[in-house]
Amino acid sequence: MPEIWFGVLGPLEVRIAGAAVAVPDGRPRQLLTALLLNANQFVSVESLMDLLWRENEAPPTARKAVQVYMSKLRQLFADVPQVAVRASRHGYRLDVPADALDLRRFRDIAARAAAAPPGSADPDATARLLAEALDLWRGPALAELTGTARGQRLSAALGEERIVATEARLDALLRAGAHRQVAGEAAQLLAEHPLRERLRGQLMIALYRCGRQAEALSVFEAGRQLLREDLGLDPGRELRDLHVAILNGTVEHLVPRVAATANLRPTPLAVQPVVPAQLPTDLPSFVGRTSYLDQLDGLVAAWSGRPSAPLVVSLTGTAGIGKTTLAVHWAHRIRHRFPDGQLYVNLRGFDPGAAPTSPGEAIQGFLDALPAPAGRIPLGLTAQTGLYRSLLADRRVLIVLDNARDAEQIRPLLPGASASLVVVTSRNRLTSLVTAEGAQPVRVDLLTAAESRELLAARLAPHRLAAEPEALDRIVGHCARLPLALAIVAARAATNPEFRLAAIAAELGEARGNLDVFDDGDRATDVRAAFSWSYRTLGPPSQRLFRLLGLHPGGIGTAAGAASLAGVPAERVRPLLTELARAHLITEPTPGRYGMHDLLRAYARELVDGHEPEPARRAAVHRLLDHYLHTAHRANRMLYPYRMSITLPDVAPDVAGERLGDKQQALAWFTDERATLLTAVEYAARNGFDGHSWQLAWTLATFLRRGGYWHGKIAAHRAALEAARRLGDRAGEAHMQRGLGVAYAGMLRYDDAHRHLVLALDLFAELADPVQRADVHHGLAWVCDRQGDHETSLHHSLEALALYRRIADLAGLAATLNSVGWTHARLGNYSEALRYCHESLVLCNEYDDDAYRANACDSLGYTYHQLGEDEKAVEHYRRAVELHRGAGSRYYETRTLTRLGDLFAASGDLGGADRVWREALDILTELDHPDAAEVRAKLDGGALAVPDRAG
Known part of the structure; x- marks a missing residue:
């Protein structure tokens, strides 16, 4: 080891002359890790x-804090x-010797090692080199930085480098003939990285070369089953070819291609071609804008000669100028x-009451619209x-x-x-989009005087226009030729x-000047006159309703709201x-x-603040x-x-x-109101309605989880968690901790998921609430199952089961018995799986719930199929x-039908498979469900006509 040594491939390690250097805990260790990751390069303070x-x-003092921590590092290495340790206007830089960092x-x-060609005469040397490189790892990289989202991404990226190097070493060992060694190591690694x-x-190649052909085929089947259950995918082309080659005894000619592939990934199944048509309705009385339409048509004509590159057009201008209409x-x-x-999507970039x-x-x-089946959306x-760009690649x-706030909101889309062709509308100029993405800017200005008169003429009777031409011109002037203002006046x-x-x-004219100019820097327009004038002509009840709508946290929604x-x-x-609608x-x-x-809405907020006392607003x-x-x-x-359920206070x-x-x-x-409900959770927390905040987040939790709306669930539960803490409501805090744990698991942030779920478990223990403790154990079991840790998953399922038995919660008991059985089936413990699933079925019969009965029968069908007892499997599937039909669970009926068809296909009954698959397809087509493509x-x-068993 060199005289000075830095290690980031694991917990931070610093050694000088062989002696460990104590780096202060906390931010200084994190800062040193960040600088070492970018050794000998300047890193901005923002990064x-x-x-x-x-x-x-x-915190507001973050920049100052970074300076303090840098001072400590200077002292440490003085x-x-x-x-x-260097500083400049570009940020900070840590210079270290080239051979002093384990990552380098x-x-x-x-x-x-990679420089050696695949056919190298000395694969042993390549394997030794890679073993030397891998020996530098002492654990997950950048351990000090995994508390932030960016740090987690960087750690995961380095972890990918590690596993790729590991796979390259196994390739070299395979070429060197160390098949038994590879079989042992690959099996252990595959348990950690099953996908x-x-x-x-x-592993399949190594087992095959060791004369263990049946085991190699079982490895393939286990992988295929895992991919289908977890991701809804089939194995990739290379792995399928290898499977066929093992069956045919023609593996050797495929080995170089498989071994040389950097990272085999599953290939998504083709989705059913669907043509989305999401454009809003065109305005029947659209007038004018001829010069803009000609300009836009010209851009498309010029672009048509290079159709492999997308055309991005940005329509920018002040609010109410008619960008969306155009x-x-x-x-x-x-x-x-x-x-x-x-x-089409409204990005709500300038909505005053909701987040973009x-x-x-x-x-x-x-x-969803293209569509990509929900089960396969990463x-x-x-x-x-x-995935979105892949689906668009050949279309x-x-x-x-519409209504974009800035370029960063647009770029991923x-x-x-x-x-x-991409058409963007925004109040901002989006200069960086023009610079970096080559967007074609079109600045939309006011209507011309002639177009403004034409707009009014399209909506008013001809005899009125002919009788008062001067008044028409005055209206156009007072509305500042702004389309929104003109439309409101025309409606009136x-x-x-x-x-x-x-x-x-x-x-x-009398009302002119009562509304602030739009706040995008262009003070040429003023629509308060139109707004206030239209408002004053309403009846008092409608005026009051319009004012109160300024308090709404999202879209208005339904009449009941x-x-x-x-x-x-x-x-x-x-x-x-x-x-209100008639008045626009x-x-x-x-x-x-x-x-x-x-x-x-901004105008309505002005009115409600000025006309309604605070108690009435609240x-x-x-x-x-x-x-x-x-x-x-x-x-x-x-x-x-x-x-x-939870107990709610009486409704107002x-x-x-x-x-x-x-x-x-x-x-x-739920689907229509999802965005407003999520906004309402945070709105309630910001405005002193803490009880509403966490209780509303609780009511949304199951819907958000089943819909996969993890980002919204995390944001809502974080706000609601703080609300519950402010109230000192331990039960509310516990519920929010559990919801956050489940949501983080959905985002694959397993450390955060475990942390929140364990906190929830402790809180529910403090509250002596065995029902919720059981529920949390269920959540922990799910997290472990997603990680592939079925043993720990089984432990938590059994803990939940014990609690449900103690409190005699029949619904929870029935569901958990089936979950325990399912986990046993995933572990290959088929006798245990049968015992628990049968017990679940008996309880479901007592509980008289067709949906739970159906789930238990489906699990039994799956288990019997794995055991090769296809007659029993068919009986339980049917x-x-x-x-499912009796319970109205039509989608879950299709899943059972699909698995039943797979069983028939595996047993050679292609006619039976065709029949039940068509039953499933008829239902899925009626439901317009993306599983229809599968x-x-x-x-x-x-479909592959081979047994669908775990091995």
Whole structure:
């Protein structure tokens, strides 16, 4: 070892002349690790802050703190001439000798090994080099930095380098003929990394060369089963070819290709071609904008000569200028040029009452529309962006990104190598998008005077225009040729044909100047006159409702929500909403659902603050939050009746409820209101309604988990956790800790998941709540199962089972018995699996619940199939199908039918497989479910006619 040595491939290690150097704990150790990761390079202070503090948790004094920690590092190495700590306007830099850092040495040795050609005459030497490189690792890299999201990503990236080097070493050992050694090592590594297909292929080759052909085939089957259950994927082409070669005894000619592949990954199944058509309705009375339309058409004509690169057009301008109207109208004009469909999303970049739409949320919506089957959508924005761009690679799609806040919100939504067109609208100029992505900027300005008159003429009777041409010009002047203001005035004049245009123009002139200029730097427009004038012509009840809508945390939503906000019955609020919609003060994009332009909401907030006393405002917000909380609680009980409930406070007077007649309506309400509900959780926490915050987060938890909305669940539960702590509500805190643990597990942040779930377990123990403790053990079992740690998963399932037995919770007991049995089946303990699943089935029969009975029968069918007892498997599968139908569980019926078809195909009964797969396909097609593609692929001959057993 050199005289001075730094180690980041594990916990931070510093040695000078062989003696360990004590680096101060906490931030100084993290800072030194960050600098070593970028040794001999300047690192910006912002990058260092991202590694030292979690997102949004850096204190205002963070920059000063970094300076203090750097001073401590200078003192630490003051007497070490080989090490220099430098500062400049670019940030900070740590200079160390080239051979003094384990990460650099690891990469240097690995590069030397990689330089040897695959057919090298001395594979033993290559293996020794890689073993030397891997010996430098002492644990997960950058251990000090894994408390931040960026640090976790960097640690994971280095971990990938480690496993790739490990696989390369196994390749070299295979070429050297060390098959038994590889078989032992690869089996152990595969248990830690079960989804790495290159590793699985190496183990199959080693077993085959050791004369263990049956075991090699079992390794393939286990991998295929794991991929299907966890990811909904089939193995990649290379692994499938290797499987066939082992069956045929022709492995050797495939070995170089398999061994040389850097990282085999599963290939997604093809999805059913669907043409999305998400454009909003075109404006029937669209007028003018001819020069812009000609300019946009010219951009497309010039671009058509290089269709392999996407065209990005940015329409920018002040609020209310008509950017969206122009974009949607032009998109409808040219949509025939994009046969693969149109995508649209409102990014809410300037919504005053809600957070902007995150790129992850937008991409998830696009993946649903293209579609990418939900079961195969990866976790994490980077992976989702990759899948989104892959789906667009060979398509011509028109994408409208409306109301973007900045370029960073847009970039993940841009296609890669694609013949697609992206139209972006924003109040900002998006200069960096033009610079970096080559976007074509089009700045949208005010209507011309002629276009403004044409807009009014399209909406008013000709005789009124002819009678008062001067008044028409005055209205255009007072509205500053702003399309939104003109539309509001035109609506008022059209719905009141007895009003003279001169009187309307006079009122506009008197009110001019009462609304602040839009705050994007362009002070040429003023729409308060139009807004205030339209508002004053409303009846008093409609005026009050409009003011109160300024308190709404998200979109207006349904009439019941607006009625609760106003404290009036729903039947009385509907005429008021109709009056507001006619005046263009709110919109009704779909029947029964309402929205409001962000500028109008800002105006409504001005009014409510000026006209409603604070107690009245607080009472209105209380009613609205009660509406969402109690409606969500009722929908949650309808969808998940066996989930242990929480006790809510009494609902406030004058709160209107939604009409949710069945599970379908409850699910539709959750889906429509999801964004508003998530916003309401944080809104309640910010405005002193802490009880509403955590209770509403609790009611959303199951829906968000089953929908895979992990980002929203984490944000909501973090805000609600702080709310529960402020209240001193230990039960609320415990529920939020559990919800965060489950959400972090969904994001593959297992350390965070375990931490929050263990905290929840401790809190529920303190509260002496065995029901929730059992529920937390269930969550921990799920986390461990996702990690592939089935032994620990079984431990937690058994803990949950013991608690459910003690408290005689029949629903929890029935579900957990089946989960224990399923875990035993995953472990290959089929006799235990049968015992627990049969016990679950007996209890389900006593409990008289068809859905749980069906699940137990399905698990038994799976287990018997693994044992080769296909007659019993068929019997239980068919019983499960019957029970699913009785319970109305149509989707789960298709899963059982699909597995039953797989069994038939494996046994050679292709006619039976075809029959049940078609039954499943009919249901999935009716449900418009993406799993239809998987079943259709089976019917088209894509299924492998080999036993689907774990080995």
